[in-house]
Amino acid sequence: MPHEALVDEIRRFNRFYTGLVGLLDETLMQSPYTLIEARVLFELGRRPRIAGGGAGFLARMFHLDLAPVASELASELLLAPGYLMRILRKFTAMGLAEMRTGPENGLPVLSLTSRGKAALADLEGATNRDLVRLLAKLEDKEAMELSDALSRVTRLLETART
Template identity: 55%
Template sequence: MLDERNALVADVRRFNRFYTRTVGLLDETLTQSAFTLTEARVLFELGHRSNPASAEIAGERGFLAGAFRLENGPAASEISRQLRVDAAYLTRILRKFAGKGLTEARTDPADRRRRVLSLTSRGEAALARLQAAADRDTARLIESVPDDRLHELRSALRKAGELLGDRTRDSSEVTLRPHRVGDVGWVVQRQAQLYAEEYGWTIEFEAMLAEIGADFIRNFVPGRDFCWIAERGGEPVGAVFLVHQ
């Protein structure tokens, strides 16, 4: 197990080098903008965490936010902790942003000892330009990915984030979609594994499942027969078949 972890460490570092080289961030500048990578991360964080709807904020803070239309952005300490940026370095960045009219600080109505940060209209415009540039760069990055493999890439990214502790996505929602190439094979694989693990069934059961799956594919008539795949967080978690007898 230790050898596998060491191999994974090497794989992660190799991918990080590849990705960093690919997106061109070795010079610490994002998309040829006026912001360094860390400055861009701070700007993104401010944009994503400023002005949440007051209904989503519990208690007195939410009531005051709605009543007085006050900003409910993060405090500097929260950004420092979230982005793991040195507090002194973050202070210099925020001072630079304030000097350019990109950010403003206000007193938290629920705790007057606390100062919350938000983007000004100029800051929001700068963030929009940065976001558009980042989107263009990312679109170019994935141009070489064939259309029929886009879903595979999205699923891999979601799974990597989930395994590494990313909690920014709501993965509780389950969606249904029609089956596509490869889904019936996945159902056969998962059923065979499940019954082997829980009931000790042998590979002969997998052979029977494969025959049933092949029969469904060969005799499938759109509009008469159906297969839906349930997904959560972009990953298949179940299936429903409805066939004409």
């Protein structure tokens, strides 16, 4: 199969899947968060981020201590650092994330608050319920076929990426 045809096929699948699970809706799973905000919430829940040390009062007041976190996470998620900085500021203002002193080295760490962890759990629960509903009509054999296909796609694209 020529690569151009494969590109078209992947794009067609992406359009199908994003429509199927509602990823193009303004907010994700009828939550107050966009897809990108939900992803950032997930990433912060998965691994708190070291912000670096030495931020003074004014840096903290204007959230400039978030800049190193925004830069690192933006690179991982392929987002503009300024855009990610606005999301992080929003999360801290909403009480979803906060800077804390790291237990190991005393450096400031950005992590989810208990409110942020609850918001993440709500999002993950809604996503899981929606996927369970989507998959409910599949027979066991079809579910195994889908699982195998997803594993194979992941493996092939991981190999192609390296």
